[in-house]
Amino acid sequence: MLLSIKTKLKLNESQKTMMSKHAGIARFTYNWGLATWQNLYNDGLKPDKYLLKKFFNNHVKPEYTWIKEKGICQKITQYAFDNLGNAFQRFFKGQGKYPRFKKKGINDSFTIDASGKPIPVGGKSIKLPTIGWVRTYECLPHTTCKSITISRTADSWFIAFTYEQEHELIAKKHSVVGVDLGVKELATLSTGVVFANPKHYKQNLAQLKRLSKRHCRKEKGSNNRHKSKIKLAKHHAKITNLRKDTLHKITTYLCKNHAKIVVEDLNVSGMMSNHNLAQAIADCGFYEFKRQLEYKAQKFGCEIIVADRWYPSSKTCSVCGHQQEMPLKQRVFQCGNCGYSIDRDLNASINLSRLAKA
Incomplete structure (x- = not known):
């Protein structure tokens, strides 16, 4: 059966900047696709992710040179359109709400692969396509995967992938x-x-209120407000992990x-x-x-x-x-x-x- 694993990455500042660039390109592609989808639908057309992907690669992508910057994996735009198509598919089936535009710093993530080739993982280091070697805090199982998703929670980056694992037959009491x-x-x-x-939420509610009040009192756009935002997000992540x-x-x-x-x-x-x-x-x-x-x-x-x-x-x-x-x-x-x-x-x-x- 296919199981997924998610663990925290141990990155330096340059690697964090590279991850932020990838997440920004994925967010830009998703938002462009959603806006174009809405415009085409209002004009009486029936768009899909394949049409948007083809137009973006041929006409939009060449105009933005920063998308093709050195060290940027070009597969992230493909997965951004796939995510948009899945979001609309869930909406049409009544399984989710209408897709919304993504905001910077909120659920930042992107997906990469090695052009169909298996990606070897194992130990505390992994070589990501185009990005290069990154380290993790815990050992990964020695296996291969088709794609890797990298996401950010507060100021921490996490890696997630699926791999095949055998059933564990255990004698039941x-x-x-x-x-x-x-x-x-x-x-x-x-x-x-x-x-x-x-x-856990009730036990930490008083601390959350204090952090929220401090965050609201900071001047918008200032570095102190950004620091308080990260601190508040860390505490929310702590409660989620405990639960x-x-x-x-x-x-x-x-x-x-x-x-x-x-x-x-x-x-x-x-x-x-x-x-x-x-x-x-x-x-x-x-x-x-x-x-x-x-x-x-x-x-x-x-x-x-x-x-x-x-x-x-x-x-x-x-x-x-x-x-x-x-x-x-x-x-x-x-x-x-x-x-x-x-x-x-x-x-x-x-x-x-x-x-x-x-």
Whole structure:
């Protein structure tokens, strides 16, 4: 199966400048393509990425000599049009919003390749096409890849690529497990294991407010404002990394130790409409949890079972099957039929685990 890896690059100032130039060319190409697409559509034509790519290479690219500067990989313009075409394709399918123009310093990235040839990677150094040798902070697996994507977060540059990896068949300790996700406890398993919700955003909210206030007070266009912007972006990246680290540990534990995993089909967008809980729900990262669980299930050889969205796992007694109303504030399930008392989340996870046996 194809898996991706992303790690931080160890660059000097000249290399950072070169990366910024590549990202700037990719951003310029994408924005030019989007503006031209809109103009052609308004004139009654039906543009596509191939038409824009051909016109750009033949008529626009020769006018801008800085695109063909020494050390610049010319493949970045090709991938910029591919990204624009994919964005419109997702929009037409109803999977995303209408493409927007890219801004400098926000999600800067570009993709390069070696004209169809495989790119060897491995160790703490990698030779990028045209750019040359760059170093990483951690060792990369010795393999080959077709293309490499380089992106920037705050003032750090990261490298990402996909490579073929074999399945890891691991003996499972448990045959079935039900997983109940929540805000108070991030994940409660039917086996009795509970993963607490660290609430990284809430824990760092005070520091974020201070940094945001300092950033707003800086004069626009000044060096101090740019420094405060980087500092604020670093803190946001820290919170994101902490949240992803927590989710990676939980999903890896689930897929390595359980043959079948039953999870709920949560309506995250609908849950976010509750403004009293929106911040807490967003801090949990339910979508990222499900995404990690899906690809790790293929990697470690386990099965994911998604329960129906309307399955009453929290309202059903795990002993007698009696159903009753359960307000969100009520954290203990007290069965009105048999009198059985159990934690609300544990009761729901047990009911979910039984769906695998049904």
